[in-house]
Amino acid sequence: MTIELEIVQDWRVFATDHSLAGVALSGDDTVVSWSDGRETAFHRFFLRDNCPCSQCYLPLTREQLFEVTDAPADLAVHSAAISAAGDLIIGWTDGHASRYAPGWLRAHAPDAQSRAERHAARAQPFIWGREYADALQSFDYGDIMADDGALWTWLSALKSSGLTLIRNVPVEEEALLGPIARISHLRETNFGRVFDVKSKPRADSAAYTSVNLPAHTDLPTRELQPGVQFLHCLQNEATGGESVFVDGFAIGEAMRKHHPGEFATITTTPMAFWNRDDRTDYRWSAPAIALNDEGDLDEVRFANFLRGPIDAPAEKMGDIYAALRLFQAMTRDPKYFIERRLAPGDMWAFDNRRVMHARREFDPQTGSRHLQGAYVDRDEINSRWRVLSRQLGEPC
Ligand SMILES: [Fe+2]
Structure with a gap:
């Protein structure tokens, strides 16, 4: 595993207000703790599904190539660490490796607080009479x-x-x-x-x-x-x-x-x-x-x-x-x-x-x-x- 794993960049730019403070494994989840104290559990298939490497994403179109059903049913996280650059590095039991930028992880965090924040941040219609x-x-x-x-x-x-x-x-x-x-x-x-x-x-x-x-x-x-x-x-x-x-x-x-x-x-x-x-x-x-x-x-x-x-x-x-x-x-x-x-x-x-x-x-x-x-x-x-x-x- 190497921290030079490439990331196919999204068209969007993600906020970098929060950094990764720690990572631990718990059952199916990789639990990330953030610099503001929040914790987010990422399911193994969610992370695998969203691996941004160039085998899983076509760099030309920035569209996904990988289909999650191709991963073994018992796929597990073998190792999880935070790189010197602050990214989450996952080693998988089938030998694949993935790197995730904290901005992307935070923007898609499935914990209730993060989801509620995203809902609240969505532009609300201005209602008039x-x-x-x-x-x-x-x-x-x-x-x-x-x-x-x-x-x-x-x-x-x-x-x-x-x-x-x-x-x-x-x-x-x-x-x-x-x-x-x-x-x-x-x-x-x-x-x-x-x-x-x-x-x-x-x-x-x-x-x-x-x-x-x-x-x-x-x-x-x-x-x-x-x-x-x-x-x-x-x-x-x-x-x-x-x-x-x-x-x-x-x-x-x-x-x-x-x-x-x-x-x-x-x-x-x-x-x-x-x-x-x-x-x-x-x-x-x-x-x-x-x-x-x-x-x-x-x-x-x-x-x-x-x-x-x-x-x-x-x-x-x-x-x-x-x-x-x-x-x-x-x-x-x-x-x-x-x-x-x-x-x-x-x-x-x-x-x-x-x-x-x-x-x-x-x-x-x-x-x-x-x-x-x-x-x-x-x-x-x-x-x-x-x-x-x-x-x-x-x-x-
Ligand atoms: Fe009309």
Whole structure:
């Protein structure tokens, strides 16, 4: 065993605030004690699975080659030590050897305290209601197009609040593609790469009429709803047609706090969403509010005009409708509304899997109204933000 064992470096940089103070073996675990007194037990298979040597990781792609099932079932740690450089050195009973940097070990430590710290350190969404209207962040098109720092700041705000306004976008068709190209690529749908929001004589969606559209997410009919929606105003001369935004997470958290029974129902009952015309037939069923593994709000999915009949046991219908009626009533409560009238050159960018949008009825006889929209999936926003964070030395 030698301390020159190589480590295939991750793309990330790990904090080096804590060093290894000691190491001991206990059953299946290698127990590390840290400079701040914390102890972490690493299971033998966890360590073996994550060996960062170039036999186990392909240096070119930094992707794992080793499959843990190839290790013998009785694989054990033969020796554990801390090197002069402060790394953990493991010798295995099958002759393999591994080296782990303390920053990596601490960043992935499975003890309860470390896991709770990581959960707490994860960026929490900034949840808003009507009071946020005056503080709503707007960003300059020119800055976003020219400067990576401005791009990162905008994307950070979009990830946090789910609603941002971009100003001074050229009043030209497809100008919204500029900021999208700064991120990555867009999500094409059956409504086109870029969709035009104006009233059409033969509308295939309520969006293409002039009627009032209640608060909704777009395309809840898809297994994966589009992540971020861009809406760029080219013309807005008609009376009415104001944009209204509702933070679905604010409603979710208010339900969790004040109506736990309805919250449990709305987060577990699949709702059916359909969008059909003579050429397409999209359907998906999922709860209106989805939680992640840790119980955090993950997604809002709702458009009443796309809902199909609820498929649930007869005896649950009463509870389900109580929860649905409450949720819908909350989406109409002005205390959650941010309402704006867009001017040509304004562009919304909002998280379509969180922020519901509504449109006031407009009168097409009073003037033209033309918005262009496009979607970009959350994955593209997150990936671009992480790479920018790396470049700017920000944690990600
Ligand atoms: Fe919409």
